[in-house]
Amino acid sequence: MTLPLRTATRYVTPLREGGSMPAVVEADDDGLYVLKFRGAGQGPKALVAELIAGGLAKALQLPMPDLALIELDAELARTEGDPEIQDLIKASAGLNLAMDYLPGSVNFDPVAEQPDADLASRIVWFDAFISNVDRTARNTNLLMWHRRLYLIDHGASLYFHHGWDGDTAGAAKPFPLIRDHVLLRWATRLADVDAELASRLSDDVIAGIVADVPDAWLQGPDAFGDPANQRAAYVAHLTRRVTQRGAFVQEAVRARA
Incomplete structure (x- = not known):
């Protein structure tokens, strides 16, 4: 398995029902993704679990959104008014994990x-x-x-x-x-x-x-x-x-x- 690498170009909206406060972001392929932040409270181990478990699910042919690695630039924090979101973006600069956004799910x-x-x-x-x-x-x-x-x-x-x-x-x-x-x-x-x-x-x-x-x-x-x-x-x-x-x-x- 080799995951595609994308770059986040726009922070769209937070998904506050998640404990780690993931977010919908737009990437350089014009696609929308649900981004899991490396700098969230659970830390990078949560991303390790997401990646390995997601890969295993795909190998077992279970239905799951496609995964991607997403590069996040700390500069995206400058356009956000919420200090909590700013801090999360800054703490997560670099590689993060995301999955395809399923609109209307x-x-x-x-x-x-x-x-x-x-x-x-x-x-x-x-x-x-x-x-x-x-x-x-x-x-x-x-x-x-x-x-x-x-x-x-x-x-x-x-x-x-x-x-x-x-x-x-x-x-x-x-x-x-x-x-x-x-x-x-x-x-x-x-x-x-x-x-x-x-x-x-x-x-x-x-x-x-x-x-x-x-x-x-x-x-x-x-x-x-x-x-x-x-x-x-x-x-x-x-x-x-x-x-x-x-x-x-x-x-x-x-x-x-």
Whole structure:
């Protein structure tokens, strides 16, 4: 996976419902993107999780807006009247992550919508794999666009990497919080989709996704080793999680039962 590189040319509007206050921006390809700021409260680890999880979702052929790296110039802050937004732009100068903006999309409503059992099972499997704590009825992080379900916002996944030293022991653990997943009740085909999804996540596919993480995001107080060593640790964790996936798959099956 190689992400396209864009340059932000205009700050359009903040999306204040997001905890990290993402924003709609226009880029040099005239496209609109939802930008996730490196300088937001969650820090660059949230962008690492967004990029890796987004790449894995694409590899699994799950519906998700396309990702891009976006270069942000601190000079854009000069046109903004809100001091909070000015500070956020300045703190995020350099490479950030964005996804295609889906105009007219609406939040998924688990009362009104009836997702397909196969797709629901694939999404639950994926979220158990990436340890995504943020796909609940309270905050679904799912959009409906042209009557199709789209996955968004994976910054809270891969939570093991906060304060991480590169140890992969946790890769074989189940994910008990899958019990709160908004799509769990429709995920009746978890055992059926397991082998196929795992087959899509070869070592080379995972390594290609992780290779896109910029060096600048692998710095900071809880970084360990150099960026190359950190990427290798992510690859080792994720490949081990695929081979020992029985723990999180069976946990999801038990949670649904």
